[in-house]
Amino acid sequence: MTKVLHLEAINRSFGDRQVLRDVTFDVTAGRMTGFVGANGAGKTTSMRIILGVLAPDSGEVTWQGSKLTREDRRRFGYMPEERGLYPKMTVRDQLVYLGRLHGMTLDAVRRKVDELLEWLSLGERANDPVENLSLGNQQRAQIAAALVHEPDVLVLDEPFSGLDPMAVDTVVSVLREHTHRGVPVLFSSHQLDVVERLCDDLVIIADGVIRAAGSRDSLREAYAQRRFSLRVAGDAGWVRDLPGVSLVDLDGARAVFDLADDADDQVVLRAALERGPVRSFGPVTPSLAEIFREVAR
Numbered sequence: 023m024t025k026v027l028h029l030e031a032i033n034r035s036f037g038d039r040q041v042l043r044d045v046t047f048d049v050t051a052g053r054m055t056g057f058v059g060a061n062g063a064g065k066t067t068s069m070r071i072i073l074g075v076l077a078p079d080s081g082e083v084t085w086q087g088s089k090l091t092r093e094d095r096r097r098f099g100y101m102p103e104e105r106g107l108y109p110k111m112t113v114r115d116q117l118v119y120l121g122r123l124h125g126m127t128l129d130a131v132r133r134k135v136d137e138l139l140e141w142l143s144l145g146e147r148a149n150d151p152v153e154n155l156s157l158g159n160q161q162r163a164q165i166a167a168a169l170v171h172e173p174d175v176l177v178l179d180e181p182f183s184g185l186d187p188m189a190v191d192t193v194v195s196v197l198r199e200h201t202h203r204g205v206p207v208l209f210s211s212h213q214l215d216v217v218e219r220l221c222d223d224l225v226i227i228a229d230g231v232i233r234a235a236g237s238r239d240s241l242r243e244a245y246a247q248r249r250f251s252l253r254v255a256g257d258a259g260w261v262r263d264l265p266g267v268s269l270v271d272l273d274g275a276r277a278v279f280d281l282a283d284d285a286d287d288q289v290v291l292r293a294a295l296e297r298g299p300v301r302s303f304g305p306v307t308p309s310l311a312e313i314f315r316e317v318a319r
């Protein structure tokens with residue numbers, strides 16, 4: 023059976039303000055699930071509830087079909103929004119300490135820490151106090167802290183914020199290594215381009231309500247407009263006169279247009295071929311940013 027972390031109808035209010043409403047979604051083993059939403063949408067609150075830092079007013083979180091226990095949660099890796107490493111302790115000592123807290127033997131934890139430091143390109147900084155590290159390196163150390171006890175589930179609040187593109191790639195390869203071993207990974211991010219590139223599944227939240235959830239590709243398909251792109255040899259402006267076509271963008275030989283439900287894309291293609299060579303023709307898949315704008319507004 024595939025291992026799934028499941029949130030079922032989670033509700034939570036602060037005072038008279040309800041910030042999560044019937045939040046329901048899955049994080050599946052072996053997949054990277056991107057959790058996206060505007061500031062204040064409810065991502066951090068959901069993650070805190072998963073980790074048991076905060077209790078829901080109603081609803082429950084299950085792991086492999088059973089209600090989460092404290093023991094399960096000890097096997098989770100969490101990178102909280104408020105970063106929590108001791109500034110004066112060296113990176114290595116800190117990671118060893120955290121591993122020991124989780125009951126690892128000194129040998130096992132030392133091996134794991136060396137591996138993580140190398141994976142995250144932190145080897146040269148290992149004996150520096152955290153406060154002497156650049157922000158990007160502090161972020162890497164924070165990620166190492168979430169991974170040191172070889173967690174069964176990973177929940178990461180904004181793990182890519184403040185990282186340069188190379189560091190993002192480093193962290194992604196470390197997380198991918200975990201998904202390949204069957205670990206479900208839930209991460210929140212504001213950077214839609216990063217999420218688009220690396221998530222397998224996507225959960226979009228707005229005002230405490232899940233607006234869309236599913237595999238990235240199925241969401242792209244579901245939100246695909248009947249939008250097409252046509253590139254011809256000459257000027258493509260004539261396409262706007264075809265029935266059912268509404269032009270979205272025209273750039274000389276390239277036209278992007280939406281088709282009415284009853285219009286046939288092959289009719290447009292034949293019309294183009296009658297006029298001359300067609301360089302390319304096909305549906306345009308929406309980007310994550312476009313889907314996000316559509317569902318989260």
Ligand SMILES: Nc1ncnc2c1ncn2[C@@H]1O[C@H](COP(=O)(O)OP(=O)(O)OP(=O)(O)O)[C@@H](O)[C@H]1O
Pocket residue numbers: 036041059060061062063064065066067068103
């Ligand atoms: N302890 C708290 N007391 C009162 N209100 C809170 C508390 N924690 C969160 N909130 C409110 O709940 C809402 C959701 O916040 P949350 O931090 O979950 O959003 P988020 O999606 O993580 O946003 P961001 O991307 O800005 O971190 C916000 O309006 C926030 O102000």
